[in-house]
Amino acid sequence: KLTLGNTHIRTLSTRHCFAHLLESLGRFDEAEAEHVSVLADEIGVYGERHPRALKVRHCLANLMKARGRLDLAQVEYEAVIQARSDVLGADHIDTLQTRLQLAGLMQNRGTLGQAEDEYRVVLNSLIGVRGSGHPSVLATRSNFAGLLMERGKFDESEAEYRSVIA
Numbered sequence: 001k002l003t004l005g006n007t008h009i010r011t012l013s014t015r016h017c018f019a020h021l022l023e024s025l026g027r028f029d030e031a032e033a034e035h036v037s038v039l040a041d042e043i044g045v046y047g048e049r050h051p052r053a054l055k056v057r058h059c060l061a062n063l064m065k066a067r068g069r070l071d072l073a074q075v076e077y078e079a080v081i082q083a084r085s086d087v088l089g090a091d092h093i094d095t096l097q098t099r100l101q102l103a104g105l106m107q108n109r110g111t112l113g114q115a116e117d118e119y120r121v122v123l124n125s126l127i128g129v130r131g132s133g134h135p136s137v138l139a140t141r142s143n144f145a146g147l148l149m150e151r152g153k154f155d156e157s158e159a160e161y162r163s164v165i166a
Contacts, residue, residue: 006041007041007044007045012038012041012042012045012052015034015037015038015041016035016038016055016056016059018034019031019034019035019038019059020059022034023063023066028063028066028067031063032060032063032064032067035056035059035060035063036060038056039053039056039057039060042056048083049083049086049087050087051084051087051088051094054080054083054084054087054094055094057076057079057080057083058077058080058094058097058098058101060076061073061076061077061080061098061101062101064076065101065104065105065108070105070108070109073105074102074105074106074109077098077101077102077105078102080098081095081098081099081102084098090125091125091128091129093129093130096122096125096126096129099118099121099122100119100122100140100143102118103115103118103119103122104143106118107147107150112147112150112151113151115147116144116147116148116151119140119143119144119147120144122140123137123140123141123144126140132163138164141160141163141164142160142161142164144160145157145158145160145161145164148160
């Protein structure tokens with residue numbers, strides 16, 4: 001901060017990493033305050049819809065989700081998805097990653113039908129973007145299979161799991 005300034009790109013990146021460290025240490029209030037501060041500076045420098053600001057918002061939503069503030073996390077994820085879709089495109093990997101987080105949040109909340117719908121859309125897009133054998137696609141299919149099992153859709157769950165381990 002002293003050398004480059006509080007809003008220099010390297011300072012902002014370091015502050016973002018520091019917020020993640022605080023989160024890893026379980027110092028969630030400090031982590032959230034740092035994320036919010038970094039976000040304010042990212043918006044001030046780059047604008048509200050810049051990919052850097054949207055990344056910080058995504059991380060802030062992850063922290064809210066981890067803290068059990070699911071309503072706030074869902075609102076934030078949905079806003080980030082909309083902005084990333086507008087700025088980067090609906091099939092951009094960053095947009096899809098946020099959609100996966102939203103699907104997981106829906107699953108945690110017990111809104112399994114919504115989570116299933118979200119997983120299906122994201123999985124189809126991921127396969128189109130990365131190919132069916134990409135590790136992130138396989139991980140998503142495994143998570144989706146778990147959701148299907150949770151919903152009692154055992155045959156479909158089995159098929160998904162088999163496609164992952166094939």
